[in-house]
Amino acid sequence: MQPNSERRKVIRDCVTLGAAVGASGLSFGAVSVAAGLSTLQACVLSLLVFSGGSQFALVGVLGAGGSAATGIAGASLLGSRNMLYAVRLATLLRVPRSRRVVAAQLTIDETTAMAITAPEGLGNTAFWVTGVTVFTTWNLATLLGALGAAVFDTNAIGLDAAVGAAFLALLVPQIRDWSGGRIAIAGALIAAAAVPVTPAGVPVILAALAIVPAVLRR
């Protein structure tokens, strides 16, 4: 393929994927308002946190009446994978120091995936095009979703069920083998066991213990 048409294809793929991912901000905005946040709070979360899993996790805890501390802890643990993505990207892409802060904010599942799978030499293009597309659509969609949810009776339209589904949709692509599946199930069981005996938010943090045996193994 010609270098130029190859570049155009990468841009097209990244914009398509980015817009599709960003559109799920609709559900985040709606779920946030259903959980008791204001439209402004939902929008600030999408602008400043800009990491779907962490945002849904925080809103879930706050909506269930959990403490701020457990919400922050759960969201941060979930956000720790972005740090590893950044390590990988820092060795792969050439990003000048002045743009590091922006690149850091755009470091999420999708920008990393598109950048590391792009053809030789097009990683930078893939990262920035995906990042800018997701950032724009995710924030616009959050606003629209929050405004929409303020109009409808969110429980009647099943929005409370949407949160669990959102986490499931984020979880399944992360399970790559049997041991991953087993560890996920262990985490789910720990959380279920902890629900009746701990305050909201704590079951999720306790579930993190499920990784200990696998991490300590040589």
Next chain:
Amino acid sequence: MTWIAIFATAAACFALKLAGWSLPARLLERKRLQRAAALLPLVLLAALVVVQTFSAGRSIAVDARAAGLAAAGLAVLRRAPFIVVVAVAAATAALVRAAT
């Protein structure tokens, strides 16, 4: 309270991202740290699925949300896009509620 949680979460999540870009790679390339960060999303997301679907305050409850999750599971297995999975779950739960 909510605002504090929002800004603290934003600060923590951004600091993690920036650390990955700025710290020397060898510091973050330890095997155990890598393994922990790779496995954490699995257990946390699985736990969040359970908590969001089956908890009602401090008790376990199976209600319309479970039907929504089952429908979402089918949608995920058919590789439906994220927004479709979420919409299918919400619509299913709403239907179950309207019917019962």
